[in-house]
Amino acid sequence: MELNRFNFYKDKVAFNLLAKDLQNAREVVQATDGNVFIGILSKQFSSVKEGVDYVKTFQKQIPLISVGLGSGDPNQWEMAAKIAAQTDPGHVNQVFTSAGYTLGLLNGKGCSKTIVNALISPTGQVGKVKVSTGPASSLKNDAVIDVDTALAMLKDVGVMSVKYFNMHGKEHLDELREVAKACVRCGIPIIEPTGGLTVDNVQEVVKVCLEQGCERVIAHVYSSIIDKKTGLTDISLTEKLYDKIKQLF
Numbered sequence: 572m573e574l575n576r577f578n579f580y581k582d583k584v585a586f587n588l589l590a591k592d593l594q595n596a597r598e599v600v601q602a603t604d605g606n607v608f609i610g611i612l613s614k615q616f617s618s619v620k621e622g623v624d625y626v627k628t629f630q631k632q633i634p635l636i637s638v639g640l641g642s643g644d645p646n647q648w649e650m651a652a653k654i655a656a657q658t659d660p661g662h663v664n665q666v667f668t669s670a671g672y673t674l675g676l677l678n679g680k681g682c683s684k685t686i687v688n689a690l691i692s693p694t695g696q697v698g699k700v701k702v703s704t705g706p707a708s709s710l711k712n713d714a715v716i717d718v719d720t721a722l723a724m725l726k727d728v729g730v731m732s733v734k735y736f737n738m739h740g741k742e743h744l745d746e747l748r749e750v751a752k753a754c755v756r757c758g759i760p761i762i763e764p765t766g767g768l769t770v771d772n773v774q775e776v777v778k779v780c781l782e783q784g785c786e787r788v789i790a791h792v793y794s795s796i797i798d799k800k801t802g803l804t805d806i807s808l809t810e811k812l813y814d815k816i817k818q819l820f
Contacts, residue, residue, distance in 0.1 A: 572731065574760060576684065577635065577661065579787055580606040580813075581820050584777055587637050587662070587763070587791040588809065591802045596633050602809040608662045608789065609633050613650040614641025622654040636660035643690065643736055645706040648673075655687075656680045662789075664734060666690045667721070668705035671728030688732035688763055689725050691718075691750075693743040700750065718750050722757040732789070733759055737766030744779055751783035765791035770808055774815040781819065790816075 579585045586607045590596035596609045609629065616622035626636055638655045640647040645666045652673040655663035659682035665673045670689035677685055692701040694713070700721050703714035722733060735743075735750055747764060754762050762785045764776050773790055780788045796808040 572683070572686070574731075574787060577686070578605045578607070580604070580816055582787075583781065584788045584790065584816050584819075586812065586816075587639075587765075587789050588804055589793050589797065590804050591797075593629060593632065595803050596629060598806050599804050599809055600633060602806050603813050605634065606813075608635045608637035610637045610639045610791075610793070611660075612639045612641035613647045613654055614644055616650070616654075619650055619653045619657070622650065623657045626654060626658045626660055630658065630660070635662065637662035637664065639664045640666075643704075645704060645709050648706065652676055655685055656682060659684050662686045662688070664688055664690070666704040666706070666709075667702045667725075668708055670725065670730045674729055686732050686761065687730055688734040688761070689730050690734045690736055691721055692736060693738070693746050695743075695746075697746050698749050698753075700746075718753040719757060722753050722759050725759060726757055731759065732761035732763055734763040734765055734791075736791075738764050738768065738776065740767035740769065740772050741775060742767070744776070747776065748779050748783060751780045751785050755784045755786075760786040761789060762787075763789040763791060767795075768792045769795040770811045770815060773812060774819060777816060778819055 589610045590599050638651050648669040656676045667689045674687045690704045694715050699715050700718045701713050702721050762780050798805050
């Protein structure tokens, strides 16, 4: 897949942000010069059809949609995959165990414009990651393996992006640094740090990834820039977020 078809600031950094409605989404896209995937969470829908219809409404005006699970809920993996397969949205979030299935489903449907990521999690050990992030495996003992092995498994099935969740802000920076290095070693072009990112810490988190040589970074910033009273993504905070990234270049 040609990554240049997507919008990344300086061909390096994009955001994954939520929006309450279409108008809010348009404002978020404008505030980031289009270097953003607008997240739509499958968990809010009662059926695949409802999700597909909602995504298609946004696609009439928003170029890049990210179909998400909703709070990293592994039980949403299949709905997210099916919504993405009918909309070719640009980006879809997946648990580690279902990323290969999702990529195959998209390819089978002729969807050539969507990045599939795979969720791995911090363990408190540098160089080790948790890959048991699926609906059944997440309920069992943690499967903790070397990060290079985890990324090689993704490489085996053609997955191009790794989602690293939950970062808890800057709590796992040392581990993130090693994951970023492993992405370069293994040829995984995109890394997506997620969880607890804010205007105050996003620059440092993204900088860690860039300094290790990652080809692309997608920073997920959700609740920290949402107005708690209105539910809208705050445009002034979105602009500040974007400015933080611009300062890295």
